[in-house]
């Protein structure tokens with residue numbers, strides 16, 4: 001920041017004293033909203049072209065404005081632009097520089113527009129790009145999950161309920177569950193994009209403008225699907241920011257759950273996976289440690305994103321129509337949400353293909369937790385027993401197993417037959433892990449053949 005004088009405000013006309021120095025810093029947003037510069041310039045270019053089209057500015061004035069804006073964009077990109085806190089925000093910094101560069105024509109750019117419709121437009125242009133970036137990273141992660149699922153279709157692990165061993169599942173099936181979460185997240189972002197891609201420009205301060213503007217033309221130039229219907233609504237609501245942050249909070253809630261599983265699975269107690277060293281860190285005191293920092297951080301960051309969502313809801317809830325300065329507070333939480341989501345997705349998308357699966361440990365965990373008990377009950381039902389009675393018989397078999405330290409598949413046929421005379425030699429085919437998963441052979445089930453088919457469908461669904 002260079003120039004810090006409080007005189008020469010673009011709105012200084014009606015003021016008799018200059019702004020208090022603290023108030024100037026307190027009300028300024030340029031330190032963070034300068035991030036929007038590219039979108040501010042994009043919006044200004046379209047506005048100038050529209051003003052020329054409807055005859056409010058001349059062809060040569062429009063050209064001068066476009067050239068000036070090009071130069072400013074280049075200067076900002078090269079780090080040559082002198083941002084000034086006394087010019088408050090990104091919009092007035094760029095406009096003041098434009099006038100300094102091209103003179104009179106620069107002063108005409110703001111005809112028929114206000115910073116209120118300008119900032120709302122900038123934010124929507126920015127968010128549109130960010131949603132595309134988020135969806136791109138999500139897709140990369142989803143593709144990684146499908147590849148991992150495909151590699152590990154036949155790897156069997158215990159599925160859990162209440163974090164207790166429940167039934168064996170294919171590890172590929174588990175990865176597909178993550179995939180489905182993320183698919184819905186991506187659909188939510190794409191749906192949010194429809195409401196983001198509406199143009200506030202032309203609403204001006206709140207009521208529209210007395211100039212004969214062509215908002216459909218500006219919208220077309222900027223690639224918006226339509227101009228906003230109502231000028232008051234267009235400048236005042238930030239529901240599109242809230243909606244994005246709500247999609248982000250859900251996504252990070254999902255990534256947090258995945259993180260929790262990765263953290264558990266990489267512990268010595270589970271030892272189901274190894275995270276590659278490059279995604280872990282050590283301890284400064286305990287030489288043996290390899291900590292799953294990346295998933296832990298993602299789990300932690302989910303909290304701050306949900307915090308931003310709640311903060312934005314609170315920001316909005318008591319504002320009367322139309323624009324209020326409160327809305328300047330939307331940017332930092334939004335920017336941080338975008339950065340956090342992109343960072344977490346990148347970490348996950350890089351890490352997932354590199355996960356090393358310890359299939360033997362998964363298998364022995366599944367084989368030692370009575371995970372095929374339900375299969376035995378289902379077997380008895382197929383042999384004519386009512387399910388409740390079968391449940392009782394198998395419960396007794398499990399108790400015998402616990403007392404003698406064995407799983408169901410390790411018991412002698414005579415021991416099992418002592419519990420029910422319906423049990424025959426063929427019982428062992430249902431007591432194995434393979435028998436159990438391959439029996440769940442229907443749409444959405446964990447039979448490896450079904451998992452393979454689901455992977456095939458998933459690949460088509462993300463095309």
Ligand code: ARG
Pocket residue numbers: 029033089115116119323325327328329
């Ligand atoms: N920096 C402001 C914001 O982020 C721009 C709009 C200011 N408008 C106004 N009437 N003061 O919301």
